[in-house]
Amino acid sequence: MPRFPDHLTGDGPTNPFPGIRVLERRLGREIPHRLGSNEGLDMPHRALRAHFGDAMVEHAYCYGDSEALGIRQRLADQQGIPLEALLVDAGADSLIALALRTVAEPGTAVVATGGTYPTFGYFARGQGCRLVEVPYEEAPGRLAPDLEALSAAARRERARLVYLANPDNPGGHLHDDAAIRQLRETLPDDCWLLLDEAYHDFRDDAESSFAREVLPGVFRLRTLSKAHGMAGLRIGYAIAEPATLAMMMKVRIHYAVSTLTQAAAEVVLDHPDETHEHIAAVLERRQRLAEHFRGLGAEVLPSATNFIGIRLPSVELAERVHRELLEDGRLIARPAHPNLGHVLRITAVEDALVPGRLAILERALEEG
Numbered sequence: 001m002p003r004f005p006d007h008l009t010g011d012g013p014t015n016p017f018p019g020i021r022v023l024e025r026r027l028g029r030e031i032p033h034r035l036g037s038n039e040g041l042d043m044p045h046r047a048l049r050a051h052f053g054d055a056m057v058e059h060a061y062c063y064g065d066s067e068a069l070g071i072r073q074r075l076a077d078q079q080g081i082p083l084e085a086l087l088v089d090a091g092a093d094s095l096i097a098l099a100l101r102t103v104a105e106p107g108t109a110v111v112a113t114g115g116t117y118p119t120f121g122y123f124a125r126g127q128g129c130r131l132v133e134v135p136y137e138e139a140p141g142r143l144a145p146d147l148e149a150l151s152a153a154a155r156r157e158r159a160r161l162v163y164l165a166n167p168d169n170p171g172g173h174l175h176d177d178a179a180i181r182q183l184r185e186t187l188p189d190d191c192w193l194l195l196d197e198a199y200h201d202f203r204d205d206a207e208s209s210f211a212r213e214v215l216p217g218v219f220r221l222r223t224l225s226k227a228h229g230m231a232g233l234r235i236g237y238a239i240a241e242p243a244t245l246a247m248m249m250k251v252r253i254h255y256a257v258s259t260l261t262q263a264a265a266e267v268v269l270d271h272p273d274e275t276h277e278h279i280a281a282v283l284e285r286r287q288r289l290a291e292h293f294r295g296l297g298a299e300v301l302p303s304a305t306n307f308i309g310i311r312l313p314s315v316e317l318a319e320r321v322h323r324e325l326l327e328d329g330r331l332i333a334r335p336a337h338p339n340l341g342h343v344l345r346i347t348a349v350e351d352a353l354v355p356g357r358l359a360i361l362e363r364a365l366e367e368g
């Protein structure tokens with residue numbers, strides 16, 4: 001397994017406030033009187049009750065379960081992932097930051113594809129890491145993170161960590177399981193793989209045996225922001241070896257996932273049929289959107305996500321379409337990275353399929 005920084009390998013740091021839920025589990029009994037956590041337990045919350053109702057307010061008073069056991073149990077039961085290989089945090093973004101904080105000390109090199117999900121680079125730079133970027137592999141109908149280039153850069157730069165979004169954002173490309181295994185094998189032993197699987201639930205094979213594997217030397221990240229529609233509540237999870245998660249727990253902001261978010265996520269996870277229905281609807285819309293734009297001659301990239309990527313013939317055209325749509329109150333995504341200025345990304349929501357909604361793009365394609 002790749003190594004951890006020296007300051008984490010000894011005893012501590014120890015979370016000073018694991019919270020009452022963790023204490024109850026350690027003691028094996030409930031603690032009915034909460035007199036020690038300085039929470040505002042006697043706040044009347046008239047305004048909050050009037051706005052959101054009593055049920056919501058009950059989740060406002062107390063610090064949450066820092067181990068998010070209820071969520072982890074549901075994920076473990078539903079997906080067959082070992083409970084001790086799951087860690088819950090405030091979205092995949094938080095987990096990216098946490099993974100960096102756990103293994104990539106300031107000054108160390110980290111590697112990513114130039115133009116992929118930019119939050120990784122943002123956090124890596126903020127952590128004081130040296131961000132090394134490799135270009136995408138581009139060919140007609142293909143915009144894929146170049147796994148060989150990532151691996152070569154990791155070796156050359158003696159990188160501490162390689163980031164890969166799979167499926168990728170903004171292209172939507174999915175590398176298969178064998179390619180991911182091979183990437184891990186070709187990385188240096190002391191280099192971590194941060195595998196961002198934010199769009200995992202949209203994969204056709206989302207429930208495969210590989211999907212529940214705990215991969216040594218790998219942080220797998222997933223989120224409830226996309227397929228579960230909970231982006232505003234901030235919750236996601238990591239799948240990794242228990243020893244790796246124990247290190248993450250040493251530097252994690254322990255109440256980052258609110259009590260309300262945990263309660264809401266439990267309800268959503270308890271109703272998987274609704275999530276499956278949503279995923280099926282997204283996939284159907286993605287297909288309609290892709291067919292529509294292919295029919296207009298656009299190069300729509302194959303996507304295993306909840307969006308489509310369209311590669312335009314030039315950066316100038318993509319910039320103009322993006323700007324004119326925005327001026328008209330229609331926000332689609334155009335990556336800020338210079339490598340991908342010619343790519344537009346459209347989320348497969350019903351609004352994108354409303355006739356005329358993306359007429360500016362349609363006209364540009366017809367003209368050009």
Ligand SMILES: Cc1ncc(COP(=O)(O)O)c(C=O)c1O
Pocket residue numbers: 090091092093094117165168169196198199222223224225231235236
């Ligand atoms: C690849 C990727 N990772 C992470 C995220 C962020 O997910 P979360 O809302 O769980 O922080 C996104 C959101 O767009 C994403 O595209």
